[in-house]
């Protein structure tokens with residue numbers, strides 16, 4: 387009888403405590419959920435505000451440092467010039483990324499299918515990767531007559547290596563027991579690639595893609611700096627150069643803003659893709675309870 | 676009735692007439708480093724056998740299984756599959772569940788069929804039936820990471836069984852599981868085996884597991900790996916709790932332990 391009462395008292399005393407704990411936990415989770423978005427937004431807003439104050443208080447002239455308001459105003463005003471330039475930069479970046487994916491994945495498959503191919507061509511891939519693009523680009527612009535093709539080539543050289551290296555590693559990092567299983571069930575080369583190596587390599591490929599996305603943008607901007615010449619089909623980098631010569635600092639900032647925004651969008655797209663493709667099964671993307 | 680569920684044709688046959696599935700004749704295996712993994716391994720497997728390879732780690736149990744599975748070739752000796760086409764007709768269960776993490780349980784079990792070019796739709800019934808045999812009918816759409824260790828191992832067993840192979844090779848399949856899960860899986864394995872009439876070669880380093888499961892235990896010794904002794908376990912199937920707690924079982928476990936001690940060149944513990 388005594389024991390039963392004790393137990394009842396205990397559960398009574400414990401129950402609300404447990405609820406409080408759970409509630410605290412839930413609250414912490416809610417706060418974190420909001421803070422995840424709010425904090426960076428607030429800090430960014432503060433930084434922009436600080437920038438504005440510094441410009442206003444110190445009366446910095448617009449040809450040295452324009453305030454954020456002026457940059458946005460310039461962005462709207464110069465949109466007819468900047469928008470086509472943005473389209474050009476986007477076109478080159480995404481085409482380069484596309485070709486980098488095709489080239490990187492294609493070569494990595496070739497490398498894992500044939501050791502001889504790897505021995506023959508891997509050194510070239512490394513040489514392309516380690517040579518700074520700024521030093522090669524002038525030559526490319528001499529040899530390749532189409533400016534678009536030359537820009538594309540530069541951006542591709544910069545972007546394809548991480549995809550090649552990562553995907554090759556991924557295709558080789560298959561579970562050895564699963565490999566044995568494939569042998570036991572007499573899987574063909576193609577089946578092995580399709581059912582075992584490709585899925586194993588997917589997380590690696592996506593990691594490479596995230597790096598390559600940023601690099602493709604860098605590659606296209608750098609190549610355009612080197613190309614230098616204007617005319618039709620000029621991207622954002624050329625607009626920045628041009629505005630620099632004319633000391634049109636606000637427009638430089640507006641173009642810079644567009645480049646940064648492009649980079650952020652590429653990052654978000656690749657990150658989302660990563661999440662969508664891996665969330666069901668890969669450690670890096672699954673949510674743990 | 677589905678072929679996977681046909682009752683054993685072999686178990687009721689008298690001993691002398693049982694069909695041979697496979698034999699290993701004087702099989703040697705050495706590795707390039709000079710390690711002699713197996714020396715003069717002889718072994719005959721009959722249809723319906725449950726054979727355990729029991730021995731300390733490093734005595735060549737896995738090597739023997741990999742040779743049978745055709746994953747490597749013997750340095751000397753022969754592996755003879757009786758009845759020609761039997762060569763390709765086996766399933767394998769490794770110590771790790773070895774599931775594809777990107778594929779659902781159903782897709783994992785489908786793999787052997789998929790590699791033969793059969794669509795999921797065409798073997799869906801068979802896959803689901805096999806999953807229900809291992810008690811996972813509700814998990815066909817789950818991913819391996821959502822399952823416990825024991826459940827993953829069940830998936831692995833289902834994948835080995837789904838093609839209804841003549842022979843199943845198992846390499847310490849339950850070694851990484853807790854004792855309770857392991858006993859449950861041992862029970863279920865015996866039930867599956869008698870239901871499907873398959874032949875099993877089972878690698879283990881557990882005396883109790885081998886005595887509970889098998890009708891023949893091959894005691895192996897290391898350096899070089901070889902079979903020292905064969906112990907026959909006569910207790911009739913089905914075996915369950917009664918057998919696990921019987922004096923027969925205890926006596927057999929003791930006999931096997933002693934044989935294993937001798938195999939390892941060790942002396943019996945005092946008090947034995």
Ligand SMILES: Nc1ncnc2c1ncn2[C@@H]1O[C@H](COP(=O)(O)OP(=O)(O)O)[C@@H](O)[C@H]1O
Nearest residue numbers: 706708710712731732733734735736737738739
């Ligand atoms: N691929 C290999 N290369 C070299 N030595 C190996 C290889 N596989 C196994 N061995 C050696 O062969 C012996 C038997 O190994 P194994 O069959 O894995 O033993 P068990 O499964 O009984 O633990 C061990 O000494 C091991 O080191």
Ligand SMILES: [Mg+2]
Nearest residue numbers: 736737738846
């Ligand atoms: Mg082993």
